[in-house]
Amino acid sequence: MTPTQPNVPQDRVPAGSEAGLEAADQQEVTRLCVESAVMLMQHGAESTLVESVARRLGEALGVERIEVAIMANAITLTSLHEGRCITTVRRIQDHGINMHVVTEVQRAMLCVEEGSLDRAGYRKHLSEIHPYRYPRWLVVLGIGLSCACFARLAGADLASCGVVFVASSVAMAVRQQVSAMHFNPFIAFFASAFVATSIAGWGAILRIGATPRPAMAASVLLLVPGFPLINAVSDMVKGYINTGLSRGMMAILLSLATCGGILLAMTAWKVWGWL
Amino acid sequence: MHLLLTLVQDMILAAIPAVGFALVFNVPPRALVYCAAGGAIGHGVRMLLLAAGVPIEWGTLFAASLVSFLGVYYAQKLRAHPKVFTVAAMIPMIPGVPLFTTLLAIVEIQRSGYTPELFSTALSSGLKAAFIVGALAIGLAMPGLIYYRRRPIV
Structure with missing residues (x-):
């Protein structure tokens, strides 16, 4: 894309990623957000938490805005960045209540917000969350x-x-x-x-x-x-x-x-x- | 002295189900102790309020709010949403028996015909269950409604 980004102040660009987001990067951020939201929803988090985690994660990963629509068995998520919208839908299947997963997803999101985890690190962290179950x-x-x-x-x-x-x-x-x-x-x-x-x-x-x-x-x-x-x-x-x-x-x-x-x-x- | 003994017994008997159900909800092991404490404090406070003549819905609302405010403090230490452990702490106060009584009374009306007794059982226990569940959920939401209005707790 164009090297000039009039809409994004420099301090919004997170450390560890090159300045600005290409369309492909935005797509990946969108996917990470929706996958986090789906994981939370599948394991019994309340809707406010699902929406706020998705939104904060997207903003921490450098997207201007994230909008989430939560339905009982699907999540629609749109990311807006420099006039570009990417929308995606995921189906939710109930995996039973698991507060361990909810905690892990939220902690990873907090790490991204603090800057100690970048996009690649977050993706790796997310894929490594295995629902813990008591015997x-x-x-x-x-x-x-x-x-x-x-x-x-x-x-x-x-x-x-x-x-x-x-x-x-x-x-x-x-x-x-x-x-x-x-x-x-x-x-x-x-x-x-x-x-x-x-x-x-x-x-x-x-x-x-x-x-x-x-x-x-x-x-x-x-x-x-x-x-x-x-x-x-x-x-x-x-x-x-x-x-x-x-x-x-x-x-x-x-x-x-x-x-x-x-x-x-x-x-x-x-x-x-x-x- | 008798009241104190009853209170201690009540709190212990409430802490065990809070942990038992926390296992079903797969609460992280480190948070289990908060579930136990929350269950004991919530149920104990509600028992004291009921003994003082407070109606059960208001007692539940107060107990749930108290646990929820305490939960915010530990949630920030634990870096997890307070609901991760406060919901399990509410389980001893969930009106399970009124809930099932309502549904069984409704099924019974269908099976053996309408009687005023069955109908009044269904209605009164149904309302009781609904109001207590409402009080629990609103009590848990209280920190967000009162204090953390436009910002996240964790």
């Missing part, structure tokens, strides 16, 4: 204990808490296995709720513990979509009504699938623990 047995154990604590908070006795521990742990293992086999999340939640309520229900039938009702309620609390619910409201509070609505609807549908599993188990074993 499955640890998650199973943690969720079992969590639901047992919920039961205790709701006033269950220790024997009932033990039933809840078993029921939720097994249900969590089922959920992980069904998800790992790439079933639809609704099926995973349905199956998991069925297993949890069946075990808690058999606890009630066999009279283990004197408080079967809080036990049955607590055993399915691992299936409350807490993160999507909170994200839904905070998106809407911050003006992203459409992503908020779709996240909220997803959360309600997942809860309905859970209710289906609970009802099926209660009907099959003829134990009634709710309402």
Whole structure:
């Protein structure tokens, strides 16, 4: 392109890159921005964060402006530089909530802002982010204990808490296995709720513990979509009504699938623990 | 003395689920301790407020805001968005039982016909769940709404 750039003051050009951005450079910056945004969105970041990271990254990499349109399952991103626009769209597939990825992407963006990472370095860093996952047995154990604590908070006795521990742990293992086999999340939640309520229900039938009702309620609390619910409201509070609505609807549908599993188990074993 | 004992028990029982769900959300290991602290402080403060007669929605809003403001401080130290660990800290306060009660009551109305009791159960627990979730989310957004209005927290 032309060597003169009247619109870009020299101090806007980041260190480590040659002055000004060619069209090919702008294209690469656009791709890096949209890929960062997609990574954040896929791993459960709220819309404000997605937009602000994409915008700050683009500006730090020397583009004049970045505009982002976030939809529930796609991101459109445009970069504007010296009268040139590059627009690109990416599809979003849900990869499950992973705060490790969100943290890593944001830290890399902060490094670019501070100037300790240039474009090539950022691209390398981004490609090296592998979603960290806790071992499955640890998650199973943690969720079992969590639901047992919920039961205790709701006033269950220790024997009932033990039933809840078993029921939720097994249900969590089922959920992980069904998800790992790439079933639809609704099926995973349905199956998991069925297993949890069946075990808690058999606890009630066999009279283990004197408080079967809080036990049955607590055993399915691992299936409350807490993160999507909170994200839904905070998106809407911050003006992203459409992503908020779709996240909220997803959360309600997942809860309905859970209710289906609970009802099926209660009907099959003829134990009634709710309402 | 009795209240103090209940409070300590309540905070411990809230810290464990906060960490348990943080594992599901794959919160970075270094932030797990903040999840535990946030869960304990949030649930403990809400329990005290409820004991003092504050309605549950307002108690939740206050507890969530408090955790969120504390979260901003640690988020800046950790160089990560506060939601990375504050959402997991809110999990013990999520109204899971009212949420499922609402949906089960609605399904039950469909299965066995309308009764005023079922309808009132569905409506009251549904409203309770909605208001508490709203209070949690708005409480978490509070630093951005009040203080960091046009600039990023991290």
